[in-house]
Amino acid sequence: MWYMNEEREMLRKMVAEFAENEVRPFVKEMEEKETFPMHLIKRAGELGILGLCFPEELGGVGVDWINLGIAMEEISKVSTCVGLLVMMTAVGSTLSLQFVGTEEQKEKILKPCIRGEQVLAMSLCEPVGSSNTAAYKTKAVLDGDEWVLNGGKIFCTLAGQCEYYGIMALTDEFNPLTMEGATMFLVHKDTPRFKVGHIEKKLAWHGSATGSIYLTDCRVPKTMILGEVNKGLHAFGSTVMQTYAYLAILSLGGAVGAYEEALRYTKERVHIGGKTLFENFQAVRHRLVNMYTEIEACRGLLYGCFEMMQQGKNGVKECMAAKIYAQQVHESVASQAVMLHGGNGLMVDNGIERYFRESKMMAVGGFAVDIIRDQISMLL
Amino acid sequence: MNLKIAVCVKSVPNPDQFSSLSLDPVSKTLIREGIDSVINPADLHAIELAVQLKEQYGAHISLISMGPQQAQKELRMGLAYGPDDAFLVSDREFGGADSLATSYVLAKALEKAGPFDLIILGNESADGATAHVPSQVGIIMGLPNMTDIVGFSLDENGKTRVKKRLQGRYAIYEAELPLVIGVAKDINKVRTAGMRGVLGAKNKPLTVWSVENFEDLDKTRIGLSGSPTQGGEYHTASFGREATELKGSPEEIASELSNIIRPILGRE
Ligand SMILES: Cc1cc2nc3c(=O)[nH]c(=O)nc-3n(C[C@H](O)[C@H](O)[C@H](O)COP(=O)(O)OP(=O)(O)OC[C@H]3O[C@@H](n4cnc5c(N)ncnc54)[C@H](O)[C@@H]3O)c2cc1C
Numbered sequence: 001m002w003y004m005n006e007e008r009e010m011l012r013k014m015v016a017e018f019a020e021n022e023v024r025p026f027v028k029e030m031e032e033k034e035t036f037p038m039h040l041i042k043r044a045g046e047l048g049i050l051g052l053c054f055p056e057e058l059g060g061v062g063v064d065w066i067n068l069g070i071a072m073e074e075i076s077k078v079s080t081c082v083g084l085l086v087m088m089t090a091v092g093s094t095l096s097l098q099f100v101g102t103e104e105q106k107e108k109i110l111k112p113c114i115r116g117e118q119v120l121a122m123s124l125c126e127p128v129g130s131s132n133t134a135a136y137k138t139k140a141v142l143d144g145d146e147w148v149l150n151g152g153k154i155f156c157t158l159a160g161q162c163e164y165y166g167i168m169a170l171t172d173e174f175n176p177l178t179m180e181g182a183t184m185f186l187v188h189k190d191t192p193r194f195k196v197g198h199i200e201k202k203l204a205w206h207g208s209a210t211g212s213i214y215l216t217d218c219r220v221p222k223t224m225i226l227g228e229v230n231k232g233l234h235a236f237g238s239t240v241m242q243t244y245a246y247l248a249i250l251s252l253g254g255a256v257g258a259y260e261e262a263l264r265y266t267k268e269r270v271h272i273g274g275k276t277l278f279e280n281f282q283a284v285r286h287r288l289v290n291m292y293t294e295i296e297a298c299r300g301l302l303y304g305c306f307e308m309m310q311q312g313k314n315g316v317k318e319c320m321a322a323k324i325y326a327q328q329v330h331e332s333v334a335s336q337a338v339m340l341h342g343g344n345g346l347m348v349d350n351g352i353e354r355y356f357r358e359s360k361m362m363a364v365g366g367f368a369v370d371i372i373r374d375q376i377s378m379l380l
Numbered sequence: 381m382n383l384k385i386a387v388c389v390k391s392v393p394n395p396d397q398f399s400s401l402s403l404d405p406v407s408k409t410l411i412r413e414g415i416d417s418v419i420n421p422a423d424l425h426a427i428e429l430a431v432q433l434k435e436q437y438g439a440h441i442s443l444i445s446m447g448p449q450q451a452q453k454e455l456r457m458g459l460a461y462g463p464d465d466a467f468l469v470s471d472r473e474f475g476g477a478d479s480l481a482t483s484y485v486l487a488k489a490l491e492k493a494g495p496f497d498l499i500i501l502g503n504e505s506a507d508g509a510t511a512h513v514p515s516q517v518g519i520i521m522g523l524p525n526m527t528d529i530v531g532f533s534l535d536e537n538g539k540t541r542v543k544k545r546l547q548g549r550y551a552i553y554e555a556e557l558p559l560v561i562g563v564a565k566d567i568n569k570v571r572t573a574g575m576r577g578v579l580g581a582k583n584k585p586l587t588v589w590s591v592e593n594f595e596d597l598d599k600t601r602i603g604l605s606g607s608p609t610q611g612g613e614y615h616t617a618s619f620g621r622e623a624t625e626l627k628g629s630p631e632e633i634a635s636e637l638s639n640i641i642r643p644i645l646g647r648e
Contacts, residue, residue, distance in 0.1 A: 006453060006456065007456075007578065007579065007582055010456065010457055010578050011575065011578045013457075014572055014573050014574075014578055021572070047574040047575060048574045048575030048576045049575060061579055062579060067579075
């Protein structure tokens with residue numbers, strides 16, 4: 001791989017060790033019992049994985065976007081659910097705090113997140129549709145030194161697990177052209193009348209709590225606005241490349257995980273004439289080659305995106321395209337991995353169908369791929 | 381207490397890939413092509429012990445290795461766990477060394493980089509597995525040495541308690557530093573090195589020494605020519621089982637089988 005070197009190989013090995021020794025043994029219990037793996041977030045913090053893209057003064061280990069990609073891929077190979085939770089903390093919800101957060105916000109939220117002691121949700125989606133910002137019912141009005149929030153959110157990842165929640169609320173009429181009118185508030189969990197509601201049962205990612213949030217006259221100090229008033233989507237937008245690209249790497253990791261399972265199985269499963277599936281059937285071999293090819297094409301696109309970040313280039317379109325393509329590859333490869341396992345692929349205890357279920361989550365979670373298509377079309 | 385600790389590490393072919401290894405029939409050395417090299421697994425436990433002592437008392441840890449230039453990769457990896465610097469002794473003239481010639485060169489390197497209060501080695505290597513080196517290093521250096529160590533602690537006065545495995549039992553020794561020990565894998569659980577360690581490893585000093593860097597090296601004791609062990613003939617052991625086919629009617633087969641089993645069970 002063009003981006004690998006001795007140091008990155010060492011880093012990959014260490015994260016793989018964490019994923020194999022600490023994440024994998026926990027996946028089954030997490031998925032069955034819907035246990036939130038906070039202890040794994042803590043470990044990722046201790047090991048410095050959550051600090052891979054933060055400078056040392058914030059408690060990070062120095063910024064290298066490719067290093068974070070490699071680490072996320074290794075974790076997602078084992079579980080895209082744990083990958084998602086690590087991703088949220090390592091870059092997804094925290095990075096905008098680094099870019100537009102105040103010193104107070106960095107002390108109270110960002111630094112503990114990088115240490116793995118806290119997680120931070122970013123809740124936009126409402127029943128009217130995640131991309132339908134103008135119709136959001138959650139509103140905030142200024143009263144003295146505090147904003148008063150009323151409304152509700154759905155599908156909030158990390159619901160019930162956070163110290164603080166990033167809540168997008170309308171503070172003015174929303175202008176879809178300038179994307180102004182919505183503000184991002186950092187709301188403490190103990191704010192009176194702030195309530196976490198129902199935690200959903202989902203197709204996959206059972207270790208990631210997805211739930212509703214209710215806000216009734218919740219008073220939030222002025223100092224807890226992320227970025228500027230009315231420019232909540234801009235605060236979010238400052239990290240758009242990273243958000244999409246590191247969601248995409250979850251899919252790449254998931255695809256690699258499924259492919260490796262399928263390769264191992266077809267080389268071990270003894271079939272007609274005492275030969276393995278792999279030895280017996282060209283159809284099996286070619287399917288694996290197609291899976292491998294899809295993965296490598298995706299890898300090229302995605303690590304190209306990380307390199308653009310590294311060079312400080314604008315690659316918003318590429319990162320969005322990577323999110324769409326990676327999900328397709330994830331779904332295609334996971335589906336074929338199920339196929340290659342035959343009946344065993346469908347048996348829950350074997351853990352192969354999980355890859356496929358997780359690929360469907362990637363199509364909607366972290367912005368539906370169709371919404372992203374719409375966003376790209378505006379840039380064409 | 382500011383200890384000076386040395387850990388000897390060896391680069392070995394990845395044990396997970398041993399099934400792909402083969403021997404060169406002429407030189408009787410391993411053909412390593414296509415096989416990754418890794419830090420010898422027992423040596424990781426030696427590093428872990430050193431790092432734990434460093435966390436407890438403060439220490440300067442040096443890694444020492446004899447091997448090809450590529451072993452720098454394993455030393456960098458070792459540095460990621462927390463040691464402070466590393467020394468690689470690498471020269472064609474050291475090649476082909478048996479355990480005695482290896483121990484001699486390691487002892488020389490330890491003298492040159494030292495003096496050390498504590499020298500920790502993995503009890504044995506995954507590829508050679510002679511378990512000779514820890515004691516030989518100790519003997520050559522004139523230091524007390526112990527092998528198969530599964531427990532080690534140190535008090536503020538520098539007194540050690542060393543737990544040694546002895547034929548299914550344990551013996552506990554009190555020993556004074558300086559000391560050479562060979563540690564077994566049971567001694568501790570190796571941590572996963574953090575990202576700080578990995579990214580910091582490249583900035584730690586790694587010195588490579590060749591034959592010229594040693595003034596008082598006895599050249600008759602190094603490399604292939606300095607190795608008293610000479611490889612003999614080798615053959616591939618067969619692990620297949622002997623099988624006898626029983627023929628006849630089911631009754632005949634059952635009776636025949638019973639005749640075979642009864643004497644084994646001690647019944648007539
Ligand atoms: C597991 C999970 C976790 C989530 N976590 C979070 C979170 O932490 N924070 C958060 O804010 N949200 C979160 N979401 C919400 C997620 O972003 C939305 O579900 C997703 O963007 C789709 O929005 P929707 O469910 O409202 O569907 P709808 O808006 O009703 O859309 C349905 C479908 O219509 C199409 N569509 C809708 N809008 C457009 C458009 N603008 N352009 C083109 N096509 C469109 C798409 O095909 C879409 O899938 C999460 C969702 C899931 C499933």
